[in-house]
Amino acid sequence: MDAQPKDLPTNPSTPTRTARARPRGRGYASGDARRTRILNIALQEFAENGYRGTSLARIAERAELTQAGLLHHFRSKQELLVAVLDLRDRMDTEHLDLGVLPLGGAAALDKLAELAEHNRNIPGLVQLFTVLTGEAVTTDHPAHGWAQDRYAMLRSGITASLEAGRASGELRADIDPPAVAAQVFAMMDGLQLQWLLDPEHVDMATLFRDYVEHLLRRIRA
Amino acid sequence: MDAQPKDLPTNPSTPTRTARARPRGRGYASGDARRTRILNIALQEFAENGYRGTSLARIAERAELTQAGLLHHFRSKQELLVAVLDLRDRMDTEHLDLGVLPLGGAAALDKLAELAEHNRNIPGLVQLFTVLTGEAVTTDHPAHGWAQDRYAMLRSGITASLEAGRASGELRADIDPPAVAAQVFAMMDGLQLQWLLDPEHVDMATLFRDYVEHLLRRIRA
DNA sequence: CACAAAACCTATTGCACGGTAGCTTTGTGA
DNA sequence: TCACAAAGCTACCGTGCAATAGGTTTTGTG
Structure with a gap:
């Protein structure tokens, strides 16, 4: 199952x-x-x-x-x-060196799209994060702090990449890196949720790739 | 609190x-x-x-x-x-007549942005849906069917609006209504999640409005 | 005013839970 | 080979849980 x-x-x-x-x-x-x-x-x-x-x-x-x-x-x-949670965090940050080496913005977003495609094969793990993060919204949940930190880290990682891309002239100068970062992960999580609930009708990987492509078209210099 | x-x-x-x-x-x-x-x-x-x-x-x-x-x-x-859940569904569909009268695509999306702004004032309710939907990803959860149905309904509502907008020439002919519908709600939910975890740093209403505006710029005829 | 139904109570059942105490077994390094 | 720590066990505790049984009180209506 x-x-x-x-x-x-x-x-x-x-x-x-x-x-x-x-x-x-x-x-x-x-x-x-x-x-x-x-x-x-x-x-x-x-x-x-x-x-x-x-x-x-x-x-x-x-x-x-x-x-x-x-x-x-x-x-x-x-x-x-x-x-x-620690185990997963370690494995993920190993597998996806995101944040470690600040890729240019476009490359980082592409990497995320790849991640979404990879995630199709591991619904169990996707569900772990979705379920636990939902539960952890509650302030007294044992994973509350973890969830907060995790998103802060994810956002700051992509934010850095976007800023690097902007600095190198790859991306437009008028973009708002932190805002885009939050939106990117929001789209990813939201699609994961709908996909888990209804895999037949929601193809998260494709929908996310589509989002990233349109986004890049907009923020590219 | x-x-x-x-x-x-x-x-x-x-x-x-x-x-x-x-x-x-x-x-x-x-x-x-x-x-x-x-x-x-x-x-x-x-x-x-x-x-x-x-x-x-x-x-x-x-x-x-x-x-x-x-x-x-x-x-x-x-x-x-x-x-x-029934109570909330009834109240929401009353307050937001979305789906009942199929607005043109742009108007529907704008209404959603308004909803996000309204949601700022009722974090408790936002949390209800976020927490329960997360839990309900589990197949044996009592609200599993409810969550599935809810998203199916939400998506089909917006899909209809987008199709109407496309038919009337308000929106481009080459858009993919069901895909956009899924993405819009994904963005909304994802931003809500991050906002609940970190209200200081994530302004979901503004970020969602921003997303909708860029989206409209893209899909408008 | 009677009476029937709704509202609400006390008491209890049975189970599942996380966690502790204290014992026995097993493997390994000196 | 032997001492010692890790590994694992049985037994138990206290609590909290949803749900049931069967009673008493309240309330509207004919």
Whole structure:
């Protein structure tokens, strides 16, 4: 039924310990494997039922250990959520080096269109962000701060790219980078939402690509 | 803290009974008042905590009756949610006659920009839709069908307007009404989300108006 | 005024939840 | 090989939840 974000790289080459209080470089191979396993299952469950709709017991069951055993690795439900979000953030910013190297505006927007196309193949992940971000609008939600920071980062990344493009003369001088940045992500998220609800009738990747092309036509020098 | 959608019109002129099994036109005035009271409180709670995060007990407490008393008016939590959504749908389609009278494309889009400006004053309601729609992406959510239908309706409304505008020669002949419709609501929702998370930095009304203006410049004949 | 229905209550059921305490097992480095 | 920490277990606690059962009070109408 759902897109299985299967086989996260277990990163067997890097013996980097999960940052713990313990300074020693000991480490259990099976422990790390379990942790990644749990994280992936938790991700799917959070995506499917939201934070509040997900139970630790169910995650534990699917990971083939007891709920108490799960809480040995993640001391609370909230800690587990944060771990999932961190994991995704790290993987995404790796995969999409957006923000790291400030591409020219046009290239950055094109990259986003590519991302939308890629996202067609991983509805489960798209749903994770859509569901959690919606929930996190609530001020007391454990992921509220995360959602705020995430959008701030995304916007500032594209804003920087647009400003670079403007400086290099690639883009018009009279554009408003922060405004465009907010609009671009708004379009992306909104289309994702409609796509998740009705994949047959809403082709988000194409619609987003279409938006970006018209946008570029407008802001290009 | 939150926008209070105060004093729904009790509709005292219309003696129309809430459709019940009972055909008799008896009715308790206090009963209807209670019901609207409950609906408004439930709306706020659902907006604040989502469906899964809201408890009947809390709603009941705020409405000054017991949880069992609440369930006398709405036989289940799900029934209460549906009632809230129905209420909002009715009120919105009244206030914004969008879809009823197919305005020319430009006028319809302008009306939407006005709606975005109006929404600035009712963050609580905006949050209701944002939170619930996010939750409802999940297939087994009680509001899943509602969300699907809602977007289908919204899109088809604007699509019709755009087609009318195209037919009358107001808009270009080569536009793609369903695509534009999806994009317009995507932009609106996406901006609402960012605005709810960070009202200081994202001015959704202005950003949406800006989008609509550029869009019109592009699709106008 | 009687009576029937609506409004509302108390009490309770049964379940699911997150989290803690404290034990046993397992793997590994010295 | 042995000590020790990680891994994982059973058992349990307290709470909160939606919903039901069955009663009492309120209210409008004939």
